[in-house]
Amino acid sequence: MAKWCGKIGFAENVENEPGVWILQITERTYYGELVSNRWKRQNSGNVNDDIRILNDISIVADPYATEHYSQIVYAELDGVKWRVTDCDVQYPRLILTTEVSGMASRLELQSKLEELLGVKHVYYQPPEGLKMGIRQSGIRRIESVRRKPIIPRI
Numbered sequence: 001m002a003k004w005c006g007k008i009g010f011a012e013n014v015e016n017e018p019g020v021w022i023l024q025i026t027e028r029t030y031y032g033e034l035v036s037n038r039w040k041r042q043n044s045g046n047v048n049d050d051i052r053i054l055n056d057i058s059i060v061a062d063p064y065a066t067e068h069y070s071q072i073v074y075a076e077l078d079g080v081k082w083r084v085t086d087c088d089v090q091y092p093r094l095i096l097t098t099e100v101s102g103m104a105s106r107l108e109l110q111s112k113l114e115e116l117l118g119v120k121h122v123y124y125q126p127p128e129g130l131k132m133g134i135r136q137s138g139i140r141r142i143e144s145v146r147r148k149p150i151i152p153r154i
Helices: 062-065 101-117
Strands: 003-015 020-042 048-062 071-075 080-088 092-099 132-134 140-141
Touching: 003 048, 020 062, 020 140, 048 071
Parallel strands: none
Antiparallel strands: 003 020, 003 071, 020 048, 048 092, 071 080, 080 092, 132 140
């Protein structure tokens, strides 16, 4: 198990004005361990399966985390905010499961290109110098983009 130190975001509804509620994020720093780092395929009915990257982080909970564990929305791992999807209470620890989907960002890019260009069946051919992928920290890395999308003629 690797040691971990990072921020955890708690979302709380706060009354801004009478009758107007806003979501306020409170960040607090916690220490713990990175219990597991795994991935799994999820069949979504598309041609390619979605790949989900999951991490379990075990933190030592203080009284604030113990009372507000249901309001945890993200945990910071390697400088990236990962969405917390599950919280297992094992006093004095909280086991947080974080997740990111690898295929979703590609599909979002595809739909945005189709929307911007007003054409279906957009195919983007990245240049040879482009390195695009998911690092273990869950962020997408694009090193050099200078080419326009190729629009097939129908």
